[in-house]
Amino acid sequence: MAPVVVPATYDVILTAAKEGQFDYMEAPLTPADLRAALNYRKEQNLPMKTVLLKRGEKARIKDTHIVALARIAVALGFTAYIQEKDEIQEIRAEKSSDQ
Numbered sequence: 301m302a303p304v305v306v307p308a309t310y311d312v313i314l315t316a317a318k319e320g321q322f323d324y325m326e327a328p329l330t331p332a333d334l335r336a337a338l339n340y341r342k343e344q345n346l347p348m349k350t351v352l353l354k355r356g357e358k359a360r361i362k363d364t365h366i367v368a369l370a371r372i373a374v375a376l377g378f379t380a381y382i383q384e385k386d387e388i389q390e391i392r393a394e395k396s397s398d399q
Contacts, residue, residue: 304390306381311347312338315356320364323356331368340378353382360384366391 314334315323322334329337342348353369355361361382370393373380380391 304381306387306388308350310350310381311378312341312351314353314369315358316359316361316365318359320362320368322353322365322369327354330399331372334368335372335375335394338378342376348376348378351378351380352388353380355384369387 312324317323317328319338321328321330323329324334324337338348351369351373353361353365361384366382369380369382370391373391374393381388382391383389
């Protein structure tokens with residue numbers, strides 16, 4: 301795999317919340333609500349190329365967060381990153397051929 305090129309800034313920054321939810325603009329959102337919010341952002345022609353998911357104050361990043369964000373990234377066409385401690389990693393996912 302190619303090395304991760306980490307952007308200097310991100311269009312959207314999310315934090316992990318409890319129960320697989322995300323904090324976006326200080327509002328807790330389920331994955332479905334997050335997808336709707338990011339889709340609205342995209343429809344409004346606001347920047348939507350890079351999204352960073354950070355660890356929350358009360359919740360760490362779990363597999364449920366990563367899977368949900370990967371699905372949203374593929375559906376809406378942006379690049380997703382996660383930050384745990386000081387390390388940033390890209391979430392690499394693609395549509396399967398049967399979709």
